[in-house]
Amino acid sequence: MIRFINFLNLFKINLIRNFLKEILLGFGVIFATVILITGIALGDGIEKLFKESMFNQFPVDEVKINGKVTGSGLGPNTLNIGPITLSSDKKVYNIHQKLIEQITKWPEVKAIKPISKAIFPVTLLLSMKLPVGNRRIVIEPPVVGIPNSLAQDYLKKYHKLISPSYETDFPEGFKKSNEVLPILIPTFTGGIITNFLKTNNLPVVDIMSAQELLEIKVIMNYSAYIPTDRQTNDQKPISFTAKIVGYMDTRLSAGIAIPQKDLEDVKHLVLPLEQAKGYESIIIKLKSPDLMKSFMAKLLPYIQKYHLTVEENSLFKRLSHFVEQGIQSYRTLVQNFSGIVLFTTGIAIFYAFLYLFFRRESEMGLYRFFGATRLEVIMILVLESLVIAVLCAFIGYFISYILIVHYIPENLDQIIGQLLPREYRAFLIHTDPEDIFKFQVMRNLSYASIGVVFCVAAAFIPALIGSLRPIQRNG
Amino acid sequence: MVELQNISKRFVFHKENLTVLDNINFKIQANDFISIMGKSGSGKTTLLNIISGLCKPSSGTVLFNNSKPKGFFDNYASRFRSDSMGFVFQHFNLIPYHTVLENVVVPLKFSSLPPKHHKRLGLDILNQLDIHDKHHHYPHMLSGGQMQRVAIARALIKSPKLILADEPTGNLDDHTASEIIDLFVKLNEENHVALLLSTHDRRIIDRSKDTYSIENKCLKKVDTGDPVYQFSKSL
Numbered sequence: 001m002i003r004f005i006n007f008l009n010l011f012k013i014n015l016i017r018n019f020l021k022e023i024l025l026g027f028g029v030i031f032a033t034v035i036l037i038t039g040i041a042l043g044d045g046i047e048k049l050f051k052e053s054m055f056n057q058f059p060v061d062e063v064k065i066n067g068k069v070t071g072s073g074l075g076p077n078t079l080n081i082g083p084i085t086l087s088s089d090k091k092v093y094n095i096h097q098k099l100i101e102q103i104t105k106w107p108e109v110k111a112i113k114p115i116s117k118a119i120f121p122v123t124l125l126l127s128m129k130l131p132v133g134n135r136r137i138v139i140e141p142p143v144v145g146i147p148n149s150l151a152q153d154y155l156k157k158y159h160k161l162i163s164p165s166y167e168t169d170f171p172e173g174f175k176k177s178n179e180v181l182p183i184l185i186p187t188f189t190g191g192i193i194t195n196f197l198k199t200n201n202l203p204v205v206d207i208m209s210a211q212e213l214l215e216i217k218v219i220m221n222y223s224a225y226i227p228t229d230r231q232t233n234d235q236k237p238i239s240f241t242a243k244i245v246g247y248m249d250t251r252l253s254a255g256i257a258i259p260q261k262d263l264e265d266v267k268h269l270v271l272p273l274e275q276a277k278g279y280e281s282i283i284i285k286l287k288s289p290d291l292m293k294s295f296m297a298k299l300l301p302y303i304q305k306y307h308l309t310v311e312e313n314s315l316f317k318r319l320s321h322f323v324e325q326g327i328q329s330y331r332t333l334v335q336n337f338s339g340i341v342l343f344t345t346g347i348a349i350f351y352a353f354l355y356l357f358f359r360r361e362s363e364m365g366l367y368r369f370f371g372a373t374r375l376e377v378i379m380i381l382v383l384e385s386l387v388i389a390v391l392c393a394f395i396g397y398f399i400s401y402i403l404i405v406h407y408i409p410e411n412l413d414q415i416i417g418q419l420l421p422r423e424y425r426a427f428l429i430h431t432d433p434e435d436i437f438k439f440q441v442m443r444n445l446s447y448a449s450i451g452v453v454f455c456v457a458a459a460f461i462p463a464l465i466g467s468l469r470p471i472q473r474n475g
Numbered sequence: 476m477v478e479l480q481n482i483s484k485r486f487v488f489h490k491e492n493l494t495v496l497d498n499i500n501f502k503i504q505a506n507d508f509i510s511i512m513g514k515s516g517s518g519k520t521t522l523l524n525i526i527s528g529l530c531k532p533s534s535g536t537v538l539f540n541n542s543k544p545k546g547f548f549d550n551y552a553s554r555f556r557s558d559s560m561g562f563v564f565q566h567f568n569l570i571p572y573h574t575v576l577e578n579v580v581v582p583l584k585f586s587s588l589p590p591k592h593h594k595r596l597g598l599d600i601l602n603q604l605d606i607h608d609k610h611h612h613y614p615h616m617l618s619g620g621q622m623q624r625v626a627i628a629r630a631l632i633k634s635p636k637l638i639l640a641d642e643p644t645g646n647l648d649d650h651t652a653s654e655i656i657d658l659f660v661k662l663n664e665e666n667h668v669a670l671l672l673s674t675h676d677r678r679i680i681d682r683s684k685d686t687y688s689i690e691n692k693c694l695k696k697v698d699t700g701d702p703v704y705q706f707s708k709s710l
Contacts, residue, residue: 002587010584017572366568369527370582370629371557 007376015384022384025352026392029451032345033396034403037444039338041404045437346454353458357381364466377467378460385459386452393448404439476559476637476669477526478502482535484521495521497692499535503637507669508660510680512697513689519673522689523639526671527556557585561630561668563640567622569614569629575601576610579628586633600628604658620651627658637669638662644676656682 364377372380482499485492495518503509503526513519524530525537536543539555561582569578579597588596601607604624614622623643630638643659644652656678662668672679680686686697 002589003585006584006586006588006590006593009590010581013573013577362568363570366570367581367585369556369562371554371585376585 007379011380011383014380015387018384019388022353022356022388023392025349025356026388026455028345028349028352029389029392029455030396030399032342032349032451033393033448034399035338035341035345036447036450037397037400038403038408039334039341040447041400041437041439041444042408043332043334043338045404045408342450346450349451350454350458353385353455354461357385357459357462361462361466364463368467374467378463381459381463381466382456385455389452389455393451396451397444397448400444401439404437409437476503476505476540478538478541479525479532480536480538482525482532482537484518484525484530485533494692496525496532496689496694499694501526501687501694503669503671505636505669506663506667507671508663508682508684509669509671509687510683510685511671511673511687511689511694512675512680513673517689518692519689520641522694523641523671523673527560527562527639557582558633559636561633561635561638563623563626563630563638563643565642565645567614567619567626567646569622569625571614573613574610575606575612575614575617575625578614578625579610579632582629582633596632597628600631601625603631604628618651619647620654623647623651623655624658627655627662631662631666631668635668637671640670640672640674642674642676643672644674644679652676653678 360381364381367377367380368374479499479501482496482501483494484496485494487493499522501522511519511522521530525532528537528539539559570581573581576594576597579600580593583593583596598607598610601610604627606621606624606628609617609621609625614625617625623646627638627643630640638659640659644655647655656676659670659672659679660682663670670683672683674680680697687694688697689695
C-alpha cells in the first residue's frame with residue numbers, strides 16, 4: 001500500500017512537471033474530438049433537417065407547432081403559405097385557389113391577406129440578395145401596405161432608413177397618386193404582424209428573440225411594382241427603385257414601417273376572399289395561436305391531396321431536388337472531411353506523443369534500475385497520457401456540446417445559407433433546429449474515447465520498450 | 476551477495492548469434508571493491524546488467540544472497556535490486572525535470588518507506604555528500620561533478636550493500652574524477668559498501684581491491700602487481 005502511495009507521488013511529480021508540454025499535444029486531441037463529434041452531428045442533422053423541411057410537404061406526424069414559433073411571416077398565429085405559390089405556374093395557382101376556398105370556410109380563420117402577384121419577382125430577387133436571416137423562415141413575400149397619403153410622411157420622417165434620396169428615387173407620378181404603396185421589407189413582417197395582432201387584442205408571444213437574430217447590413221437596390229388601387233382593379237403598375245443603406249434590425253424597421261397609432265390604415269389590406277382572387281400568395285391570420293395546431297391538421301390533407309400537382313410544377317421540385325443533392329453531398333463531405341481530419345490528426349497525435357514519450361525511454365529504464373517492476377514503469381507513462389488525454393477529450397466533448405446544442409441550431413440558417421447557391425438561399429424550416437441536432441451522449445463519448453486510445457497507445461509503446469530494454473539506453 | 480555461475484550471454488544480431496559473455500563465474504561479497512576493465516563493447520555493461528538482474532543470461536545461474544530467484548525472475552530481481560543495490564552511471568542519468576532532492580529520492584518511490592521520511596533521508600544523504608545547498612536546483616544548473624554526486628546520493632539513498640557503477644568517471648575532468656574516486660573509496664572504507672565499477676580509469680583500478688578484465692568474452696582476474704601490467708600502465 002505504501003509502495004503504491006509512493007508510486008502515486010512520483011506519478012504526480014511527473015504529471016505536474018510534464019503537464020504543459022503534454023497539454024500542448026493535447027490540443028490535437030481536443031481538435032480531433034470536436035471535428036469528429038460536430039462533423040457527424042452536423043452531417044446527420046442536416047440530412048434530418050432536409051427530411052423534415054418544407055420539401056416534404058408538411059408530413060402530418062412531424063409538423064411541430066409550438067408557442068415559440070416566431071419570425072417573419074410566421075407569427076404566433078399567422079401561417080404563411082405563400083411559398084407554395086412562389087411559382088407563377090397555372091397549376092399551382094389553381095391549387096391555391098382551391099385551398100383558399102376551403103380555408104376561408106374554417107372558423108379558425110380570421111382573415112386572408114392577399115399578396116400581389118406582381119411582387120413575386122422582386123421577392124425572389126430579395127431572397128437572393130439577402131443572407132438567410134431568420135431562424136425558421138426566410139422565403140416569403142414580405143409585404144405591407146401603407147396608404148399613399150401617409151407614405152410621404154413616412155418617407156420624410158424615416159427617409160434615411162428607407163431612401164437617402166427618396167425625392168429623386170421615387171417617380172413623380174407616385175407622389176401625386178393616391179395609391180397603396182407596398183413597401184417590401186424583407187423578413188420584417190413578423191414585427192408588423194405582431195403589432196397588428198396586438199392592436200386587435202389578439203394574443204401574441206414575444207418575438208424579440210427572433211428579431212434580435214437579424215441584424216444585417218443591407219446595401220441593395222430593389223425595385224417593386226406598385227399596383228394601383230385594388231378597389232378599382234386597375235392593374236397598371238408603376239415601378240420605382242429605392243436604396244436601403246445602413247444597418248437595420250427588425251425591431252427598428254418594423255416599428256418604423258407601421259407605427260402603432262397608424263395600424264388602422266393597414267386593416268384595409270385584409271380583404272375578403274373575392275378580392276383575394278388574382279393573388280398568388282396569402283397570409284392567413286388565425287384567431288389565436290392555440291388554433292394553429294388544429295388548423296394545420298385540417299390544412300395538411302389538402303396540401304397532401306394536391307401534393308403531386310405542386311411537385312410536378314412548382315419550383316419546389318427543382319428546389320427540393322437540388323437541395324436534397326446538395327445536402328447529401330454536404331453530409332458526405334462533412335463526414336468524409338471529419339474522417340480525414342480525424343485520421344491525420346490521430347496519426348499526428350500518435351506520432352507526437354510517441355516522440356515525446358520515446359524521449360523519456362531512458363527515464364523508464366532508470367526506474368527499472370531503482371526497483372520498479374515492468375508494470376509500474378508502463379503504468380507511469382500510460383497513466384500520465386491517460387490523464388492528459390481524458391482531460392483533453394473532455395474539453396473537446398464539452399466544446400462539441402456547446403457547438404451542437406447552442407451554436408449550430410442558433411446559426412443554422414447561416415450555415416445552410418452558405419451551402420446553397422445564391423439564388424436558392426431561402427427555404428422554410430418547420431422543425432425546431434434544437435430537435436434536429438441532438439447531442440447523443442453515449443455515441444459522442446465513444447468518439448471522444450478514440451483520442452484517448454491513441455494517446456494511451458502512444459505512451460504504451462515507449463513504456464514497454466523502456467521497461468524491456470533498459471540496457472540500450474542506460475549502458 | 477551476488478554470484479554468477481557459468482553465465483553466458485548471446486544476442487541475435489542480423490540473424491547471427493553473437494556471444495558477448497561466455498561461461499563467466501564470478502562472486503561479489505560484502506565490502507568488496509572490484510573494478511572491471513575491458514575494451515568498449517567487450518561486455519562490461521552487459522555483465523553489470525546481468526549482475527543487477529536487469530538482463531537475463533542466456534544460460535547459467537545468478538544467485539542473489541545465495542538463493543535462486545523464485546517465481547518470476549523480473550519481479551524478484553526488481554525487489555532485490557530495490558533493496559540491496561545502488562547504481563551510478565557514466566552519463567549521470569538524472570531526471571531533467573526533477574529537482575536534485577526529487578532525483579535523490581526516486582529509488583524510495585519504489586519502496587515501502589512511508590513518504591514522510593523521504594525528504595529527511597534525501598537531505599541527509601545530500602548533506603553527507605556536501606551538496607545539500609543545491610537540493611532545490613534542477614540538474615541542468617549543476618556541474619558534471621555535482622551531477623555525479625547527486626547520482627551517487629541517489630545510489631546511496633536506500634543504504635545499499637552493493638553499488639554498481641558503469642564508468643562513473645568517464646564524463647568528468649581529472650580533478651572532479653579524483654574527488655569522485657575519493658568518495659567511492661570513502662564509502663567502501665567507512666560505510667562498508669561493496670563496489671563494482673566498470674572503468675577505463677587507471678586511478679580507480681589502482682585503488683580498487685580486485686581488478687578483473689573481460690577478454691575474449693571471459694572474465695579474468697588482473698594482478699595489478701604483475702610487472703606486465705605495471706609496464707603497460709607506464710606506456
